[in-house]
Amino acid sequence: xxxxxxxxxxxxxxxxxxxxxxxxxxxxxxxxxxxxxxxxxxxxxxxxxxxxxxxxxxxxxxxxxxxxxxxxxxxxxxxxxxxxxxxxxxxxxxxxxxxxxxxxxxxxxxxxxxxxxxxxxxxxxxxxxxxxxxxxxxxxxxxxxxxxxxxxxxxxxxxxxxxxxxxxxxxxxxxxxxxxxxxxxxxxxxxxxxxxxxxxxxxxxxxxxxxxxxxxxxxxxxxxxxxxxxxxxxxxxxxxxxxxxx
Numbered sequence: 001x002x003x004x005x006x007x008x009x010x011x012x013x014x015x016x017x018x019x020x021x022x023x024x025x026x027x028x029x030x031x032x033x034x035x036x037x038x039x040x041x042x043x044x045x046x047x048x049x050x051x052x053x054x055x056x057x058x059x060x061x062x063x064x065x066x067x068x069x070x071x072x073x074x075x076x077x078x079x080x081x082x083x084x085x086x087x088x089x090x091x092x093x094x095x096x097x098x099x100x101x102x103x104x105x106x107x108x109x110x111x112x113x114x115x116x117x118x119x120x121x122x123x124x125x126x127x128x129x130x131x132x133x134x135x136x137x138x139x140x141x142x143x144x145x146x147x148x149x150x151x152x153x154x155x156x157x158x159x160x161x162x163x164x165x166x167x168x169x170x171x172x173x174x175x176x177x178x179x180x181x182x183x184x185x186x187x188x189x190x191x192x193x194x195x196x197x198x199x200x201x202x203x204x205x206x207x208x209x210x211x212x213x214x215x216x217x218x219x220x221x222x223x224x225x226x227x228x229x230x231x232x233x234x235x236x237x238x239x240x241x242x243x244x245x246x
Contacts, residue, residue, distance in 0.1 A: 097179065100149050101125075108143035108150070112136040114167060125150075125175040130167040134158065137171045144173070148180035 109115070113136050117128035131137045137158060144153045156172035 093179075097149075097177075101177070104147045104149045108140065108147050110136055110139050110143070112167070113140050120177075123177045125177055126156075127173040127175060129171060130165075131169045131171060132167050133169060137169065141173065144175055149178065151176040151178040 105115075105118075110131075112132040113129060114131070115127055115129040117126070119126040131140070137155070141153050141155065144150050153176070154174045156174050158169065158171045161168045161170060
């Protein structure tokens with residue numbers, strides 16, 4: 001007779017498979033949990049490392065900020081020193097400028113012009129005054145533009161007061177100041193020196209060389225001619241004395 005297995009083997013096999021499934025599921029859960037823990041620990045270590053690096057960088061940045069603040073202070077001090085140096089150099093360069101300027105004002109002013117107000121603001125000078133006519137004002141402007149210490153001049157105002165004074169015309173000028181170059185100042189001073197040296201030589205030649213009576217027409221040669229005429233009679237006397245001795 002055949003053996004018939006009447007036990008519930010299918011239920012047992014199902015339970016076995018369920019136990020294997022739950023076991024694999026638990027193993028996968030434990031492995032996943034371990035992986036997550038390891039990843040969390042690794043990321044925490046990296047975060048801590050980056051935090052330490054950030055702290056070091058923050059400390060270095062603070063030190064650099066302190067150095068930058070010191071550098072800015074030094075740059076401020078340097079700018080102040082350069083500004084003082086520039087002012088001192090400008091004062092040194094313009095030390096004799098006012099002397100030359102007033103000298104040029106006297107030289108350029110015609111006899112028919114008088115100044116009443118003189119103001120200076122930087123490189124611009126304002127001149128107010130009176131003149132006998134507009135031609136005197138024009139001559140004064142030409143003299144100013146020809147001066148090496150003064151440059152372009154603008155006529156701000158001119159008016160005729162119609163009064164009985166000798167100088168009824170009022171005027172106002174704006175003058176740009178300038179500084180001549182060394183070669184210009186030397187060239188400007190050369191003719192004056194040459195004229196002062198040439199005058200005695202000319203006087204000496206006039207005194208030593210007799211001139212005809214009709215030659216001198218100017219008043220500047222009359223003293224020299226008179227001096228030469230006073231010395232001329234001595235020569236014939238000396239010649240006559242020599243003839244008598246011979």
